[in-house]
Amino acid sequence: MSAGRSIGLWLLLLTVAALTWQAQAWRYGQRLAVQEGDYARERQQRAEAANARLQDERLQRLALEQRLHSLEQTHSKELTDAQQAQARLRDRLATADLRLSVLIASDAAPSVPAASGAGGVVHDPPRARLDPAHAQRIVAVVADGDEGLIALRACQAYVRALAF
Template sequence: MSLLALIPARFRLMTTAGLALTLLFGAASLGWVVQGWRMGELLAERDKIHAQTLGRIQSAAALETQRAHDKRLMLEQQLQASSQTEYRKLIDVEDKAARLRDRLATAELRLSVLTAEPAGVDTDQQSELPATARSGRLVDGARRADIDRAAAQRIVAITQRGDRAIIALGMCQRYVRTINATR
């Protein structure tokens, strides 16, 4: 005798349908569990790849940060060296101007300018000129006029400010060139 024969006829259809549904739900549940295992493995693999990728990105970022730091350090050293050179030039120009002012103040040196020949004067009649050239003159035989000491010192001060400005401009230009060269 079969197990199906023990079930009354009116319940056989319901029992068969229930058994079929139970088998269907069981298979679906088993498939669900198997798919969950597979999905878990895939997610674990993806997480592992993701972690490796993040590690490589982090290493590359750290390397780039180190390169930028080294580049900045090199630029700072170049700018420091350039600044020291320019500062030395500035000190030398100031010392030179101070020595020139001192020589003007002690009358060791006199500044002079060439004077223009008066119109209508014949160059052959230069009896007013000394026969020998004085020491320190650039142009022999030309008429020169000495500049007042105070005016000479003002001229030296003006040229010193000009020299400082030229050196400062050179410093700025060198700074900009150095910065632009590293980009």
């Protein structure tokens, strides 16, 4: 019986070892499941945070696009208004409705006799009228300068909007 007893003991030891092995495998499986759940929750939180950042950046981009669109409309209106004013001025000069003049330096002006009598007329400083062709060229130069200033203001507003 001692051989039967030793076989039984071996079987008992093998069964205990197998049960121990299974218990450890079950515990290890549980730990892996918990770790996998924790990892999945962490990935989900990171994905939600990234999605929130993306949504925030998208909203910021839309707000910037709206500000830039508004600036572009303002710039276009200023430019159109300036161009219309310049066109009206050129038309008035072309039709002789308006004449440009310049002040003559006091040392270059012929002497004007003092006004006599009780009426007392006030004299403006002496002026010389410009030739219409010269006036047109001056208006064109001023128009280019006005457009340049409007474009400069638009660029500065654009940079300010981007830098906020």
